[in-house]
Amino acid sequence: MNGADALIETLVQNGVTACFANPGTSEMQFVSALDRQPAMRPVLCLFEGVATGAADGYGRMADVPACTLLHLGPGYGNGLANLHNARRAYTPIVNVIGDHATYHRQYDAPLNSDIPTIVKPNSVWVKSADSADEVGAVTAEAIAASYGPPGGPVSLILPADAAWTDTAKGAARSTKPTRAAPSGETVDTVAKALKAARKPVVLIGGRACRADALREAARLQAAGVRVMADTFVSRQPRGAGVFSPARMQYFGEAALADLEGTDLMVYVGTAMPVAFFAYPSRPSVLVPEGCETTTLATRAEDAVAALSALADALGAPASGPSNPLKLPDGSPTGPLTPQACGQSIARHLPEGAIFCDDAVTSGGGVAVPCMTAAPHEVLALTGGAIGIAMPLSIGAAVACPDRKVISLNGDGAGMYTVQALWTLAREQLDVTVVVFANHSYRILNIEMGRTGAGNPGPSASKLLDLGDPKIDWVSMAKGLGVDAVRCETAEQFDAAFARAMKTPGPKFIEAAI
C-alpha cells in the first residue's frame, strides 16, 4: 500500500465513495490507486469547476462528502468559484489537491504555486500530507473537518512523493461530529421574547430549512409566529405537503418593506440578513430599525431540536400548515415565458425530483407554480457565483440515482460550466437541463439602474448582451453528447418537458424565452 492507497482506503472506509476528478500528472498515483479500490466511483469532469460543483450537489444530497481530485493550484483555481458557493452552502467536500513532490517544491517548477494561500479563503480546513505514513490520519482528519459543524470544503494537499511512497500505516477511522441542541435556558428565553414581541419573525436558513426542521418550523407558524426563510437555501423541500415559509426578498428595500414593524427576529440555522449587494443610499442590513435580534441555534447547532423545543415551549400544535397539491389548470399555450415553463414543469414534475437552480431572472416563474406541485427539493445558488446548476445536477444525480434531477440555468450562467453536459452524457445521469435563453445578462440590466450607473450606452451594452452571435444551445449540447431540443412555444416546451420526465437519462431543453 502506498500513500495514494491509504488516502482512498481512508475515504472509502469512512463513506466517501464518489470522486469528481480532473487529474494531471501529479495525481497519477491517486488515479492508479482507484483501480485497487472499486468502491470509489470516479467521475471525470472536463473542467474543475464542474468537479467542485458536482461535489457540492453530492454533499448536499448525501450529507456525506464526495472528494474531488484537482491538479495543483491552477486546478483548484478553476474549481474555486463553485467551492465559494459550497462554502456558503456549508457542504462537506474533501478536495484532494495534488502537488509536486515535497523535495521538488523548492525549485518553483512551472506549475508550482502557493496552494495553501489559494485554498485558504474557501476551505474550513487545510493540511498537506507530506509523508505517506501520515496520509491516512490526515485524510481521516479532513473528513471529520468537512462535517464541521457547520461543515464546508476542506483542502487536503497531497504531494506526489507522499502518494507514491509505500506505507505500513494504512487507512484511518474518522468520527462524524454531532450537532448540539441549544440549552433549555436559551429556548425558554427565546420563547419568552417571542411571546412578548408584537410582531416577531423567526428566520430560518441552512439546516433549519431541511424537511424535518421545516415540519417543526410549520408548528411555529401555526402558533402565530411568522416564519421566514433565507433568500437562497442550500437544500429545501417544496411542493404539496410541505410548509412554505415566506422568503426574504432579494432586494433590500423590498425586504425591509416586508419586515416593517417587526420588533424581534430570531435566527435559526442562519444569521443576520444582509443585502446581496450594496447600492447608493440603500440599506446593507436587512433588520428594521429598533428590531431586537437573537439566535436560537447557530448554523453549527441542531436546528430540528431547536425548532421542536421552541414549538413545544410555545405550546404550538403538533403540526403546522403545508401546501396543498394543486397542479396548474391545463398545459400552457402561446409564447414561451418563464411562467409558461413553470406551468409545464409543475404539471409534469415527478415526486422526489431535485431542482438545481441557477436561473437568475427566470427561476421565479418556475418557483411559484411548483409550490403546489408534487413534493420535491430545491438546491439554490448560495454564494452568488453563477455557473453551478449543471455541475450541481451531476452530483445530485450521482447521490440519488433513483430521483429525477432538473437543472435550471440562465444562459449566461450556463455558459460558465457548459462542460458539465459531457459528464451528464458519459455517466448517463437522469438529469434534464433547461437553459432559459434570453441572450442577455438580464439581471445586470436591472442592477445597472439600481447602482446609479444609468442606462447602458454602446460600450456598456456590449458587456451585457449575449445575442451577437446567438448561442445555438442545441448544437452545443448535441456536440457534448446530450439529446437536445429547442422550444420556442409553450406547447413545444410542454411536450419536451413531459417527454423528458418520462424517459430516463440526460436531456437538454433550450427554452427560447
Place this chain on the structure above:
Amino acid sequence: MNGADALIETLVQNGVTACFANPGTSEMQFVSALDRQPAMRPVLCLFEGVATGAADGYGRMADVPACTLLHLGPGYGNGLANLHNARRAYTPIVNVIGDHATYHRQYDAPLNSDIPTIVKPNSVWVKSADSADEVGAVTAEAIAASYGPPGGPVSLILPADAAWTDTAKGAARSTKPTRAAPSGETVDTVAKALKAARKPVVLIGGRACRADALREAARLQAAGVRVMADTFVSRQPRGAGVFSPARMQYFGEAALADLEGTDLMVYVGTAMPVAFFAYPSRPSVLVPEGCETTTLATRAEDAVAALSALADALGAPASGPSNPLKLPDGSPTGPLTPQACGQSIARHLPEGAIFCDDAVTSGGGVAVPCMTAAPHEVLALTGGAIGIAMPLSIGAAVACPDRKVISLNGDGAGMYTVQALWTLAREQLDVTVVVFANHSYRILNIEMGRTGAGNPGPSASKLLDLGDPKIDWVSMAKGLGVDAVRCETAEQFDAAFARAMKTPGPKFIEAAI
C-alpha cells in the same frame, strides 16, 4: 467624474485601451464609465478564464497591459489558472476586481470573500482603491507595477462605492520602468568564463527569446557557444530568417542527456532549469553534476543589451545563423496525423502569423516543419495550466489585427475554455482554431507510466479517456457562432487550412487525428 471614470481615464491615458471583461453587479459603474471613454475597447468573455487568457495574449504581443474586469473573488478565481500562466510569462496585466462597497464588506454578504488572499499568489502587486479620490493614483501605480520588471499580473480591487463616488482628483500619470543592462564587469566575467569552459551553454528564456535578442544570441552561436532556449517561452519568433536555438528537453533525463559534459551554464532572461514534474528516482534539477552556473542577465534586466555586449566581448561576428526558407515538398496525403497537419500548416502559413500553442502532445508535429516556414511568432504555455490557446488567441488578435492568429489546442485543453469561441465570433477576430481531437488526455497516459503508477486499469482509464461520448467539436463551434469543419484526412486538412489562411475571420478546424 466618479471613481470609475478616474480608473478608465488613467488606464487610457497610460496606453491601456483593451478591456477583457466578465462583469457583475459590483462592476456596473465601470461598465457604465466605458460609455464615456470610447478609447477603451470592451471585449466580453463568457467566462473569466477566457478574459485573463486573452489579457495574457494581448500583453505578450502589445508589450502594454490590457485590463480585465472581474467579479469579486469568484470571478477572479475563474480567471486564476490563466493568470498563473501569465505570471509565468511575466505578462503585464491590470486585473480590475470589483468588490462590495467598503462599508458593506463587514456584513459578509454571499459574494464576499477574502480577495487579497485569493489574488496574492498570482499577483506581482495588490491594492484596494478604497476611496474615489485615490483611484487615479492607485491605478497609475498598478500599471507601473505590471511592467515590473520583469512584470506580471497586478490586482486592483475596486470597491463599488469608490467607483460610484464623485472625485475631483481625476486621472494620474504612470511611468514605465526601464530594464538595466548588466554591468561591463559582469559581461567580462561571463565572457572569460565562457572562453575557459570546455563545453558551455548559454540558456536563454523570456525576453532573451524575443526577435531582437535572438539575433544577438545567434552571434554567440556563431562564435562557437551553444545557445539553448527554455522549453516553454512566452513569445518567440520562428521560421525562415530566424535563429533557432536548441530547446531544453521536456523530460528531465532527456534534458540531462542532451547537456552531458556541459561544464558551464550561463542564464540570460531565465534561471536554473528544473524538471516540470518530479518522478521517482529522476532528477529535479536539469544542470549536470559539476557544471558551473552563472547569470548574465536576470528576467528583470535588459536581455538584448546583455547578449549584444557578451557577443562583442567574445569577438563574435555581426550576425549568426538563421533558418532557411524551406517549405514542405507538396501537400500531405493519407491519414491525418499531427505531422501531416504540421506539413500543411507550414505550407500555407502567412508571414507574421502568431501561434498560440496549447497542443500538448500534438504540437511537436507542427513545430518541426514550421522551423523553415514563413517567419512567425509562437506564444507557448508557460505555466502548465491547460486551456490557454483559445483565450490567448483573442488577445493576440485584438493586439495585432493585421496578423493571422493560429490557435493550436489539444482536445482536453480546448474544453477548458471553449467559451472563447463565442468571443472570436462576436469580435470577428482573424483567428484559426485547430483542435487535435485524439479523444484522450494522451499526455497522462504517458505520465502515468513515468510516475511509476503502472498501466491504467478500468477506473484509471475512466479518468484519462475522453472518447465516450466523442465530443463533436464542429457542432460545438458552430453553436458558438464559428464557421467549423472536421478533417479526417490530410487532404481535407490541407484544403481547410489553406482556405482559412486565405479568408479573414474566425475559423475552426477539428483535426481528427
